[in-house]
Structure formats: structure tokens, C-alpha cells
Amino acid sequence: MQDRLAKILDGLNERQREAVTTINGPLLVVAGAGSGKTKVLTHRIAYMIESGITPWNILALTFTNKAAAEMQQRISSLLTEEEAYQVYSGTFHSVFGRILRKEANIIGYSSNYSIYDTDDQERVVKKIIKDLGFNTNKGSHKPFMHRISAAKNDLLTADDYKAEADTIVKKETAMVYEAYEKFLKENDAMDFDDLLINFIVMLQKDKSILEKYQNHFRFVLVDEYQDTNKAQYIAIRLLTKAHSNLCVVGDDAQSIYKWRGADIRNILDFQKDNPAAKIIRLEQNYRSTKNILGGANSLIAKNKEQIPKKLFTENPQGDKIDILKFENDNQEAFNIAATIKTKGGYKYTWKDFAVLYRTNAQSRSLESAFRKHSLPYQIIGGMSFYKRKEVKDVAAYLRLLVNQSDSIALMRVINEPPRGLGTISLTKIINYATRNGEPIVTAFRNAENVPGLQKRAVNAATKFVNMIDTFREKYYSGDKGLAIEQYIEATGLIEMYQSLGTEEAEDRLNNINELLSDIVTFLTNNPEYGLHEYLQTISLSSDFEETDMNKDCVKLMTIHAAKGLEFPYVFVAGMAEGLLPLERNGAVEDLEEERRLMYVAMTRAMEKLYLTYPAQRYSFGDIKSLFGSLFLSEIQTDFVRNNNEDFMIRHKPQPPKFPNNFSKRRPRPKPKERPFFDDIPQQEESYSQIPEDDRTPLKVGDRVHHSKFGEGKITGMSGAGNMQKATVNFDNFGKKSLMLQFAKLVRLG
DNA sequence: TAAAAAATCGTTTTT
DNA sequence: CGATTTTTTA
Numbered sequence: 001m002q003d004r005l006a007k008i009l010d011g012l013n014e015r016q017r018e019a020v021t022t023i024n025g026p027l028l029v030v031a032g033a034g035s036g037k038t039k040v041l042t043h044r045i046a047y048m049i050e051s052g053i054t055p056w057n058i059l060a061l062t063f064t065n066k067a068a069a070e071m072q073q074r075i076s077s078l079l080t081e082e083e084a085y086q087v088y089s090g091t092f093h094s095v096f097g098r099i100l101r102k103e104a105n106i107i108g109y110s111s112n113y114s115i116y117d118t119d120d121q122e123r124v125v126k127k128i129i130k131d132l133g134f135n136t137n138k139g140s141h142k143p144f145m146h147r148i149s150a151a152k153n154d155l156l157t158a159d160d161y162k163a164e165a166d167t168i169v170k171k172e173t174a175m176v177y178e179a180y181e182k183f184l185k186e187n188d189a190m191d192f193d194d195l196l197i198n199f200i201v202m203l204q205k206d207k208s209i210l211e212k213y214q215n216h217f218r219f220v221l222v223d224e225y226q227d228t229n230k231a232q233y234i235a236i237r238l239l240t241k242a243h244s245n246l247c248v249v250g251d252d253a254q255s256i257y258k259w260r261g262a263d264i265r266n267i268l269d270f271q272k273d274n275p276a277a278k279i280i281r282l283e284q285n286y287r288s289t290k291n292i293l294g295g296a297n298s299l300i301a302k303n304k305e306q307i308p309k310k311l312f313t314e315n316p317q318g319d320k321i322d323i324l325k326f327e328n329d330n331q332e333a334f335n336i337a338a339t340i341k342t343k344g345g346y347k348y349t350w351k352d353f354a355v356l357y358r359t360n361a362q363s364r365s366l367e368s369a370f371r372k373h374s375l376p377y378q379i380i381g382g383m384s385f386y387k388r389k390e391v392k393d394v395a396a397y398l399r400l401l402v403n404q405s406d407s408i409a410l411m412r413v414i415n416e417p418p419r420g421l422g423t424i425s426l427t428k429i430i431n432y433a434t435r436n437g438e439p440i441v442t443a444f445r446n447a448e449n450v451p452g453l454q455k456r457a458v459n460a461a462t463k464f465v466n467m468i469d470t471f472r473e474k475y476y477s478g479d480k481g482l483a484i485e486q487y488i489e490a491t492g493l494i495e496m497y498q499s500l501g502t503e504e505a506e507d508r509l510n511n512i513n514e515l516l517s518d519i520v521t522f523l524t525n526n527p528e529y530g531l532h533e534y535l536q537t538i539s540l541s542s543d544f545e546e547t548d549m550n551k552d553c554v555k556l557m558t559i560h561a562a563k564g565l566e567f568p569y570v571f572v573a574g575m576a577e578g579l580l581p582l583e584r585n586g587a588v589e590d591l592e593e594e595r596r597l598m599y600v601a602m603t604r605a606m607e608k609l610y611l612t613y614p615a616q617r618y619s620f621g622d623i624k625s626l627f628g629s630l631f632l633s634e635i636q637t638d639f640v641r642n643n644n645e646d647f648m649i650r651h652k653p654q655p656p657k658f659p660n661n662f663s664k665r666r667p668r669p670k671p672k673e674r675p676f677f678d679d680i681p682q683q684e685e686s687y688s689q690i691p692e693d694d695r696t697p698l699k700v701g702d703r704v705h706h707s708k709f710g711e712g713k714i715t716g717m718s719g720a721g722n723m724q725k726a727t728v729n730f731d732n733f734g735k736k737s738l739m740l741q742f743a744k745l746v747r748l749g
Numbered sequence: 750t751a752a753a754a755a756a757t758c759g760t761t762t763t764t
Numbered sequence: 765c766g767a768t769t770t771t772t773t774a
Contacts, residue, residue, distance in 0.1 A: 138758045560762045621765040
């Protein structure tokens, strides 16, 4: 036993040890980047258990499944697997979801409730705004979803929202919100936000429930506390009110989830909320070189709102940060790949390299560059396995098996494969269901009563529900795994992909099979669980692939996805104005948050950090010129190798401007770039200037070529700007009216 | 009803 | 430019 204690406390610095051994009362651990945060959390839990606290009295909340899994794994290496397993740990969403399934009746749900992901939510909101007669243009549902989610994160119910709505937009949102809540309830479904909110509702419903969970979770730990939102904050407060054994760990400098409702004040005000709180700062960084940490520190120092702290390291000075500019994003990607190729394979393996970017869209040029260099790479957090269409279709079929009220699941798969129920028949059935106030599944069952429904459609609908009913019975009465496999076979989904015969279809088939065998394994290993637990797990797990971080590939990911990770070599691509800090509609939403994001990116690097940017980039099909990011100019120059680039001049505090003062021209940036590596050939792609001829506007009488319609003569022009249209009389296709911005008309000499 | 073509969007970040 | 939705037509 003495050994175990030694194992837990050895190798901790003084501050870490203090944090680990303070187990009663409120505690805030401000853990700077690379300061051993996870170590403190896991050792603290181990220490608590070692001191005699029952593991299942400990609740540990994280934001990602990965963090939870890592924690459990590290605790088991300190103690035993069994003890680690008894600690109640997981993400907010999965822990609360699990409890809600047990207590569902308290809040008027069944324990079979479905979880609606963003995709499902989208379908619900679209249907509602259509029913309400609101504008159903392409992206019109998105602002509604956003406002509803923001309201939920703020714990405003539909009624609260309605009462406060003073503008047309808010009034409309209130209507959608109200209908949305009603729809979810009727479908026995909760969205992600509901998992948090309903947990709070449950705790507040009656005192005995609150006490039950307060006593169950006598010790609560929260990881990444800077990312908690209001609902999470309230839930934590309720749970810990009785015993006050709350330990939160976080770093205000790494708060990057404001857009999802995270409130940095939760961590900034921790002491105000808990006057008895002890605060421990972990300021020694064990990850990065002095140059990298120095650069990151100098950048984050520009933020006003933060807990004062001084991160230091005893690591070597290391190489300076390289800032590199390229002609365009393809060149940038090409050179990043080339550099990795020269560095990797000897001392470093591929997985020692990471390329980070602000938006997912930026991965495209990187991917193609990596393919050209035949470098192994892996995109982290992109399209996850569980988000693939075919996987979600199977999941929807399964949801239908356990939750008959789930009409979104039904509508998702009704024509997957096509069953001869077209838009017209479906509309008739839905209208009938709405008129009678019954679930769509019921309407399907009573298809023969639906007025005006073709016989063929009646049969199709009846056949569909019968199939589900048959296999539901099988599922509940016998071998669950077998029933599921036969059910999916019976849906015709597999047959549909088999008959397609394309490569894509084959991939999809493989995914379905992988999913099915995953389910069977899950059900075999966890006989006490059923499908809902499995479905909950997959809908709350963001990336299936995140488990194989060990694969020896270069990792490509967004900066958000990189939080908590570290790599010897880090490239941050797209360090340009407009991209980082990201501008939306010409403005930066929250500069300090963007700066924190940059800080997170920089502090992922252990030995070497490259910051790169393109001078040109495609956006919406147009070429746009870019300057280096403001943030590049904010990094103290001592830590940077090359610092005379255009961004320094551009972002220098501007002297008073003299209008039309041509003599004060801005100095031009150096025309020649320092080559990244001399022996690497530059990419051959060149962006040839558009021939002069093509810039003169097309006019009536010109002969043109169209990629599909061939040659023709312009007989008329109309509209202006983006709306400009040309009427062309094609030799083989006759007259067509084409929008110039889409139809690539080439003038023929 | 379903497939093919044209129009219309849009770009953060994710549990 | 590319993904997705709407319209057209076979």
C-alpha cells in the first residue's frame, strides 16, 4: 500500500502535489498549457481512493470521450482497473444522458428516448418553419437553430423566450422554439442541449432526487472548466451544494468554445462563487521549448481578460519559430508536406507531425498535397464514422426499433432504399397524422384510412411498419444481435448498395457491416445493456477515429480538435488575415477568443513550430489576396527567426495618415521568398493571368462555348452583377438562358 | 416516381 | 468552387 501512495505522489512538483492532496472543499487548479493537468486530475482521483474514498462517490466530468477514457486508463495504471472503472466518469452529455435514462419518468420521457443530433434537429426545424409558413430558403433554418440552442444554453425555456421576445425575429424564433419543443416531446427525443437542461430540471423536480445525487457524487471533478456553459455550471452547482467538494481544472487562456455557449466567467469568477476556494496555479510547462513557450506567452499577453500567471519552462531554448509565406494555399500545403517528408522517417515518425488550421475547409489543399507526396496522413475529427450517411441510416432504423414515436428516424429511412412512397403520398400521410394528432408511425399503420392514398402506397406503408413490428418482437424476445442483423438485411439497405456496385457503395457496405459487428460485440460484452445505450454512445461520440491517434500518420486537424494534444513538430497553416483571426461578414467576432485559439495552436508544439500563410487563396471561386495575420505581428520577435515580413508593416501601429500622400507609399514586402527548402522543387501549378480578351464583357453577337451545350451565339443579355444572364442560341441545343457567374462561357475567337 | 439538370446557397470551431 | 436544394423532364 505504501508503494501505491509513493507511485501516486512521486514525480509531482510541489504545486502539483498540493493539488493532488487537497481533496476537501472547493479547489480551482489553474493549469497552464503543458503543465501536467491530466496528471494532476488522475493522480488526485487515485489519491482520493487511496485515502479511503469510495470510487463510486467520485464524479469526473470531461468534455470529450477521449479525455474520459484517458483518465480512466491512467487511473487504472496507478491503482487497479476495477477501482478506476468504479469512478463515475464521462462527458457531461453521456453522464447526464445515462442518469436521465434511468430517471426518465420524472421529466415525462420514456427511458427509450432518442437523442437528436444536429442532423435530426435540422430536419425538425425545417419541417416547423415550413409548417409555420416561414421562409424556407436554403440556409434559413440555421439561424433559428442557433438562436434556439443559445436560448437553451442560457436556460431560457420556450415560454421564457416568448415572454422576452420584442422583435419580429425573436417572436418568430419563439414560435419555432415552442413548436420544436413540442415536436421533440412528442417524438420522445432530446437534443444535445436537452441532456444538460433536463438533468437540471430533474434535480429541481424534487428534493429527494437532488439529495440522492448529491450524496452519490460526494466528490466532483471537472476538467476543462473554462469551457463550461451556463447549464453545465448550474448542474455542477446543484450537485455540489451540499458537500462543496468540487475541484475544477482549467486554463482561461485556452477557452475556445464561446460559440457553443461556454462562459469564461465561470472560471474567472470561481473564487467569487466559492469564497472558501483554494487556488493553485500550475505554471511550469513541461512540453515546449523556451522559444515556443516564449512566443506563445508574448501573444497571449495581449489579452486583457485573464487570470494572471507566468508560464515558464526548464526545457532547452530550441529552434526559433519559423514564419513562412507562400504564393497560394496549394504552395503552402505542398511545402508543408515536402518539409515533413524531409524531416520524417529518421529521428521522427510520421505521427510526430501535426498540421493545424482554423476551418475544416482548409484541409482540402493539404490533403491533395499529402497525396502528391504519398505521405501517410489522417484527418482527425473530420467526417466521423458515425456521421456517415449509411451509418446514420442504420442508426435511424435501429432507433425506430426501440422508439416508435421517432418520426424523424422514420422519415430519414422511408425511402432508403426507395419504397415507392414519393413526396405526394408521404405528404398525404403526414397531413393525416397531423390532423389526427397522432404519431406518423401510427398513421403508417392506418394507411388505408388516409384519404386519397393510392393502393400501392398503402401497401408500401403497411409493409414498412409490419417489417419494423416483426423485428421489434424478435429483438425483445430473443437473440438481440441476430434480430438486428436480420432486420437490417430486411430493410433492403444492403441489397441497394450491393446492386449499385460502385466503389463508393462498397465502402458504404463495409461501413454497415462494421457497424453491425460493432453492435453485436457491444451487446455480447454488455448483456445488461440494450440498443439505446449503444445508440447513445454513438450519437455522443464525435469521432470514431480519435482512438487511433497512435497510427503512424501525419495528423491534420482543426485547432479546436488539437486541444489537449501535443506534437514534436507543429505547422499552423493559413496564418492569414481573415482566416485567423477568422472574419465573418468582414468582421472578427471576438478577437480575444481568436487569440486564445492561436495560443492553443502554438502551445501544441514541443520542439518546432512553423506558422505559414498563403498570399492568395480561393474563396467562393474567386482568388483573394491575403496578408499575414495580425497575430504573427504580435509574437515577440526574439522568438521568431524571420520577422521582416509584410504583416509586420501592415499591422504596425499606424502613424497619422495623410490623404493622397503618394510620397509615403507603403514599403513593398521583399519580392523574393526565402525558399522553404532549396532542394524541393516548387509546385508547377501556376495561376496564369486571365487573358485580356476574356475580361471584356460578353455582348450580344459573340460566339461562345459552353462545357455541356457546345457552341452557340449570344442573342440577348439581361441583369447585372452576379445576376447577369445571357441568352444563348446553341447550335445543337437551341436557346438557353444562363447565369454568367455559373455558366462558364468561353468566347470563341 | 426517379433521375438529371440548373439554381442557390454558403465558411468557423463540436458535445 | 462544391455541396445541396429546387426544377425539369423522361
